[in-house]
Amino acid sequence: MVAVFMSCDKKTTDKTAKATDTDMLLQKIDTALLQATKQYEFLAEQVKPGQYPKTYHKDKDTLEISDSGWWCSGFYPGTMLYLMEENQSEKLGAETKAFLTDLQREQFNTTTHDLGFMMFCSYGNAERIQPNESYETVLMNSAKSLASRYNDTVKAIRSWDSAPWNKAGEDDLVVIIDNMMNLELLFWATEHSKDSTYYNIAMNHANTTMNNHFRPDYSSYHEVIYDEHTGKAKAHLTNQGAADASxxxxxxxxxxxxxxxxxxxxxxxxxxxxxxxxxxxxxxxxxxxxxxxxxxxxxxxxxxxxxxxxxxxxxxxxxxxxxxxxxxxxxxxxxxxxxxxxxxxxxxxxxxxxxxxxxxxxxxxxxxxxxxxxxxxxxxxxxxxxxxxxxxxxxxxxxxx
The missing domain is CATH 1.50.10.10 (Glycosyltransferase)
Incomplete structure (x- = not known):
């Protein structure tokens, strides 16, 4: 009986400790989100609409920016939208609106597979928070642009139009693991339009990637090159990893x-x-x-x-x-x-x-x-x-x- 009581006491103690740890982390998160909001208000003072923060060079104390066509352009307005959900900020509100207006031109960009990153992390969050027809139109056009890169023989979305560093030829289709992140936009498009075309493209791409990108231990290659006429995987490579097999x-x-x-x-x-x-x-x-x-x-x-x-x-x-x-x-x-x-x-x-x-x-x-x-x-x-x-x-x- 004593052992039972001791066991119960230990379980109660462990549960209490876990709850205390959670509460402490929640407090830390609240503080961090407030600080992040202020930090992005500071960042907003460093750029103008059309100048998307990309990274910062500490040694030169300079901010590196991009235009709206860079694959990361959706993250800056997307982060501000997340922060405004938590902590209202007039400065971030105005900044987000200005950058979304600039970014909307990319809805017709058919030269990149990164429209999920660019448009769903930005306009997708904007539409989720405050649904309206203009946001939905941008997202649907973005999904159509992304779907235009789908190859039904390979059953995958083309990532890069070319990859000369890997000697990819004219008949090759390059797919990188990053492209899995852009499929969420296609699911939104089917839910919104009731057109299953986008859903099926996402499923096919995920299945092709699952079959060809992963090793037996479930680690993934960075990129796979396919013959776009046969659908056969020709090479397994990397551009950003330490080695092709890493x-x-x-x-x-x-x-x-x-x-x-x-x-x-x-x-x-x-x-x-x-x-x-x-x-x-x-x-x-x-x-x-x-x-x-x-x-x-x-x-x-x-x-x-x-x-x-x-x-x-x-x-x-x-x-x-x-x-x-x-x-x-x-x-x-x-x-x-x-x-x-x-x-x-x-x-x-x-x-x-x-x-x-x-x-x-x-x-x-x-x-x-x-x-x-x-x-x-x-x-x-x-x-x-x-x-x-x-x-x-x-x-x-x-x-x-």
């Missing part, structure tokens, strides 16, 4: 997030299994650090001295929080615990910028493209976006019971 960290994050979205949209158990397999590869990898911010590549040559990629951790945390809602038991607990550790680390001074530093960006220590040595150990606009999304998801999971 596991580029953000690529694993894109796959994890993408197949989690696929399950949300279709409720097909095959996608849930895929998402959990990818999650397990990431979390159980011997090179995953204890603080759960991965090295830029799980097979980087100079681990443990390799650079970490905070942007990959932000994407992983957001995906794991959603994936935890579709799983149960020990698996659910592991995903929640790992996402929590990621957020705790990313909110530490090592990664979370103080007000006015980091060029106005929120998150430090991202790695864009190590092999080409661009955006190395620097803030990244998508790192900010997925961090804020993850913080909001954590709050929602722990405040709505």
């Amino acid at each position: 596991a580029w960290a953000r690529g694993q994050a894109w796959g994890l997030y993408g197949y989690t979205v696929m399950y949300r949209a279709t409720k097909d158990e095959a996608y849930l299994k895929m998402a959990t397999h990818i999650a397990d590869f990431i979390l159980q990898h011997p090179n995953m650090p204890a603080d759960k911010v991965p090295y830029w590549d799980f097979n980087a040559p100079n681990i443990p001295n390799a650079l970490r990629d905070s942007s990959a951790a932000a994407v992983m945390a957001s995906a794991l929080l959603e994936l935890s809602t579709y799983t149960e038991g020990a698996q659910k607990d592991e995903y929640l615990a790992s996402a929590t550790t990621m957020l705790e680390t990313l909110l530490s001074p090592e990664y979370f910028a103080t007000l006015g530093e980091n060029g106005g960006f929120i998150l430090k220590h991202g790695v864009g493209n190590m092999p080409n040595y661009t955006e190395i150990d620097t803030p990244l606009t998508y790192g900010d976006y997925y961090l804020v999304e993850a913080l909001l998801r954590y709050k929602k999971l722990n405040t709505t019971k």
Whole structure:
């Protein structure tokens, strides 16, 4: 009987401690979101509509910007929309409106597969928060532009129009793992228009990627080159990873997030299994650090001295929080615990910028493209976006019971 009482006491103590830890993290998140709002108000003072923050060069104290055609253009307005949901800001409201107006020209851009990043992270959030016909029109046109890149022989959406660094020829179709992130726009388009064409394209692309992009251990290649006339996979390569056979960290994050979205949209158990397999590869990898911010590549040559990629951790945390809602038991607990550790680390001074530093960006220590040595150990606009999304998801999971 005594042992039973002791066991109950221990369970009660553990439950109380867990609740206290959650409350403390929620308080930390509230503070972080308020600081992030102020940080983006500061960032807004550094740019004008049409000048999309891309990264910051600390050594030169200069902000690098892009035009609306850059694949990251949707993240700046998208992050502001997330922050305004949490903390109203007149300055961010005006900034978001101006940038959405500028960005709308990209709805007709058929030269890129990144319209999900560009238009759904921006206009998709705007439409979700305040549905209106003008936003819906932009999103539908964007989905049509994205769908125009679909090849029904390969059954995949063309990522890059060319990849000369990989000697891709005229009859080749290049698909990168990142493209899984653009399918959410197509699901929205089917839901809105009731036209299943977009839904079927998304399913076919996800299936082709599942069959050809992943190794037996569920790590993914960065890119696959197909013969667009036969649909056959010809080569498995990388552009941003350490090697063709390595596991580029953000690529694993894109796959994890993408197949989690696929399950949300279709409720097909095959996608849930895929998402959990990818999650397990990431979390159980011997090179995953204890603080759960991965090295830029799980097979980087100079681990443990390799650079970490905070942007990959932000994407992983957001995906794991959603994936935890579709799983149960020990698996659910592991995903929640790992996402929590990621957020705790990313909110530490090592990664979370103080007000006015980091060029106005929120998150430090991202790695864009190590092999080409661009955006190395620097803030990244998508790192900010997925961090804020993850913080909001954590709050929602722990405040709505």
